Amino acid sequence: MPTDGASGAHISTKAAGGASVARDEHGVVAALLRTSCALAAELDFDRLVQTLTDEATALCRAQFGAFFYNVSAESGASYMLYTISGVDRAAFAKFPMPRKTAIFAPTFEGRRVVRFDDVTQDPSYGKNEPYRGMPPGHLPVRSYLAVPVISRSGETIGGLFFGHPEAGVFRADDEELLVAVAAQAAVALEHARLYRDVKDAHSLESRRAELAQDISATLNADDALDARLQRCCEALVEHAGAAFVRVWEHDDGGGSLQLKASAGMYTHLDGAHSSIVIGQHKIGQIAAEKQPHVTNDVLSDPRISDKDWAAREGIVAFAGYPLLVEGRLVGVLAMFRKQPFGASALKLLGGVAGQIAMAMERHRAHEARERFRRLFLGMLGHDLRNPLGAIAISAQMLERAADMPAHADASIQRIRRSSDRMARMVQQLLEFARVRSLDSGGIPVDRRPGDLSDICREVVEELRISHPTQQIEERYEGDCSGDWDADRMAQMFSNLIENALHHGDPERPVRVSLWRRAGLVCGEVHNQGEPISETALDGLFDPFRRAQAARTAKTKGLGLGLFITHQIVLAHGGTLFVLSSEESGTTFRLSVPVKDTR
Amino acid sequence: MSNRCILVIDDEDDVREALSELLQDHGYKVLAAPNGREGLALLRGEERPAFVLLDLIMPVMNGWEFLDAVEKDDELSAIPISISTSAPEQAPANHDVIPKPIDVDALLERVRAACG
Numbered sequence: 001m002p003t004d005g006a007s008g009a010h011i012s013t014k015a016a017g018g019a020s021v022a023r024d025e026h027g028v029v030a031a032l033l034r035t036s037c038a039l040a041a042e043l044d045f046d047r048l049v050q051t052l053t054d055e056a057t058a059l060c061r062a063q064f065g066a067f068f069y070n071v072s073a074e075s076g077a078s079y080m081l082y083t084i085s086g087v088d089r090a091a092f093a094k095f096p097m098p099r100k101t102a103i104f105a106p107t108f109e110g111r112r113v114v115r116f117d118d119v120t121q122d123p124s125y126g127k128n129e130p131y132r133g134m135p136p137g138h139l140p141v142r143s144y145l146a147v148p149v150i151s152r153s154g155e156t157i158g159g160l161f162f163g164h165p166e167a168g169v170f171r172a173d174d175e176e177l178l179v180a181v182a183a184q185a186a187v188a189l190e191h192a193r194l195y196r197d198v199k200d201a202h203s204l205e206s207r208r209a210e211l212a213q214d215i216s217a218t219l220n221a222d223d224a225l226d227a228r229l230q231r232c233c234e235a236l237v238e239h240a241g242a243a244f245v246r247v248w249e250h251d252d253g254g255g256s257l258q259l260k261a262s263a264g265m266y267t268h269l270d271g272a273h274s275s276i277v278i279g280q281h282k283i284g285q286i287a288a289e290k291q292p293h294v295t296n297d298v299l300s301d302p303r304i305s306d307k308d309w310a311a312r313e314g315i316v317a318f319a320g321y322p323l324l325v326e327g328r329l330v331g332v333l334a335m336f337r338k339q340p341f342g343a344s345a346l347k348l349l350g351g352v353a354g355q356i357a358m359a360m361e362r363h364r365a366h367e368a369r370e371r372f373r374r375l376f377l378g379m380l381g382h383d384l385r386n387p388l389g390a391i392a393i394s395a396q397m398l399e400r401a402a403d404m405p406a407h408a409d410a411s412i413q414r415i416r417r418s419s420d421r422m423a424r425m426v427q428q429l430l431e432f433a434r435v436r437s438l439d440s441g442g443i444p445v446d447r448r449p450g451d452l453s454d455i456c457r458e459v460v461e462e463l464r465i466s467h468p469t470q471q472i473e474e475r476y477e478g479d480c481s482g483d484w485d486a487d488r489m490a491q492m493f494s495n496l497i498e499n500a501l502h503h504g505d506p507e508r509p510v511r512v513s514l515w516r517r518a519g520l521v522c523g524e525v526h527n528q529g530e531p532i533s534e535t536a537l538d539g540l541f542d543p544f545r546r547a548q549a550a551r552t553a554k555t556k557g558l559g560l561g562l563f564i565t566h567q568i569v570l571a572h573g574g575t576l577f578v579l580s581s582e583e584s585g586t587t588f589r590l591s592v593p594v595k596d597t598r
Numbered sequence: 599m600s601n602r603c604i605l606v607i608d609d610e611d612d613v614r615e616a617l618s619e620l621l622q623d624h625g626y627k628v629l630a631a632p633n634g635r636e637g638l639a640l641l642r643g644e645e646r647p648a649f650v651l652l653d654l655i656m657p658v659m660n661g662w663e664f665l666d667a668v669e670k671d672d673e674l675s676a677i678p679i680s681i682s683t684s685a686p687e688q689a690p691a692n693h694d695v696i697p698k699p700i701d702v703d704a705l706l707e708r709v710r711a712a713c714g
Contacts, residue, residue, distance in 0.1 A: 378685075381684065381685075382655055382684050382685060385684035385698050385699065386610040386612075386613060386684065386698070387610070387612060388698075388699050389610065389613045389684070389698040389699040389700060390610065390612030390613045390615075390616050391699075392699035392700065393613065393616040393617060393620060393699070393700055393702060394612075394616050396620075396701075396702040397616065397619065397620050397623065397702070400623075400702070419699065420699075423699050
């Protein structure tokens with residue numbers, strides 16, 4: 001039955017009958033003055049509501065007091081927050097927010113003051129499911145006094161609620177005092193809210209620009225996606241004041257989300273939330289519904305399961321966004337905060353979620369392209385090498401055949417040379433595919449102890465056989481032993497020296513030198529002859545450079561040799577550069593650390 | 599008398615034929631199969647080869663599956679197998695590998711060693 005009739009039948013106005021609490025008029029005036037001063041002096045909204053609750057609780061001699069107030073979000077949803085006095089917040093945290101039941105409605109709707117000598121004796125008490133009275137474990141309230149706090153524009157800002165375990169504590173003059181305090185509080189709260197909004201808007205505006213710039217730069221970096229996501233989370237912790245921020249990625253085709261980044265209070269990626277089934281828990285629900293979920297009151301939000309944790313850590317707000325690209329789910333961004341989200345903060349986060357979603361999508365598309373390219377080049381390599389194999393074997397057979405006419409020899413040699421060259425190009429193409437497919441580290445190397453000068457000597461020996469008319473001079477100094485991938489290093493020397501033999505003046509020797517300097521082995525491959533043009537020098541180690549350069553009579557192959565050579569040196573932690581001029585010829589200069597220092 | 603029978607398994611007809619001819623020219627008897635399954639049937643046939651030259655990437659039954667089947671068969675597991683492949687980095691460890699394009703001398707050396 002309704003209890004808020006105009007008669008005000010349920011407002012007790014009789015003098016306290018139960019407990020008699022002595023009242024010191026002087027003390028009341030002092031307390032009122034203190035309250036007035038405190039309310040007038042405080043501009044910080046959160047501190048103001050706490051001061052209000054503490055002072056008002058003391059003023060009416062309540063054992064415990066609370067101030068419940070509404071916060072509106074831009075979405076139109078409103079959240080109820082509260083401060084509490086005289087009792088530990090944790091003792092209160094497990095209870096749901098008060099609803100507009102017969103007892104509470106007059107206060108929340110700003111209609112009037114409600115006072116009971118003994119609320120448990122009131123006919124409207126205990127009528128509502130599920131508790132039919134106070135929830136089990138609730139503070140024992142008998143004396144009850146509730147005063148709405150109404151702004152000058154008529155808006156109900158919230159309500160002050162007071163309780164005492166004994167009956168009959170609150171009197172009519174308490175009501176009058178608190179109505180006066182509530183009026184003062186309303187003005188102070190309005191000012192504080194205005195002050196907070198202006199301050200928030202100002203600082204958010206500058207932080208928003210900073211954050212947007214930060215996020216954009218982070219997402220456009222070229223390191224691994226997980227590292228970029230992690231830095232985004234860290235930026236949100238720093239600039240958006242989040243307690244912690246996490247990003248989950250939707251596994252393609254699967255029904256789950258994988259935790260990719262976590263910053264703030266928690267930075268681990270394993271544990272209970274590392275993998276979340278779509279549809280389960282708050283994060284999975286956001287993914288399933290593809291709708292953001294925002295609350296400034298995690299303690300009463302049915303989706304937040306671990307309320308004890310939130311109360312303990314002082315977490316009040318949660319915002320979770322599905323990461324969508326053209327309506328398709330790529331992940332979820334979520335954060336907890338110790339302060340409520342304002343409208344502009346939420347707007348900002350929505351934008352950040354969009355940026356992150358796009359970056360994740362770009363990465364996914366890039367991965368798919370890479371997979372296809374690897375597969376394609378792998379198949380191409382295999383399919384090209386097979387017929388080459390048949391040509392090579394057949395040429396070798398002809399070479400060995402006893403009954404071949406003498407004039408066929410030159411043709412057979414041409415077939416062999418061309419098929420060998422083709423095989424090398426296919427090999428380079430496959431190696432290029434492998435280098436490009438590895439996001440970090442480049443070409444894989446297997447470093448084992450060995451002497452780099454031995455490796456170089458062997459290569460020179462082989463090249464002397466295949467280039468019998470050309471001269472190669474060698475010079476080795478000091479101990480060139482270290483950890484090397486012998487096959488790769490041989491390939492590197494072979495490419496550089498063959499290059500020098502090929503492009504250099506055939507009448508002048510190619511000079512190869514290796515020497516030890518501190519923790520490095522340095523080397524040079526030098527040839528005299530036409531220098532490399534300046535345009536060709538620029539980007540000499542780029543793959544397929546020949547595709548952009550004019551073909552000359554001397555250029556053969558795909559232009560991958562120097563790219564692979566450079567990659568081998570890089571994979572050993574070394575450097576390779578080239579000097580070329582008319583007077584001093586062309587020199588490739590190499591330096592490689594003897595041990596893997598990375 | 600030594601066993602001079604060789605099994606060549608390769609899906610590329612030209613490669614298989616060229617290898618067969620080459621080995622026949624050197625006095626070996628050659629059995630040839632275009633995939634692992636047919637190769638396995640020949641290996642279990644009347645004449646047991648002394649050496650197998652095996653491609654890896656093939657339809658029906660690839661080289662890896664062929665190796666698995668041979669390793670599980672006590673009667674066959676002792677036969678020497680060399681892998682000839684254009685993807686030597688994918689070849690299983692502890693197997694002899696002759697990268698493609700095949701160097702004829704390297705192949706003949708293996709064959710001689712296996713056949714005695």
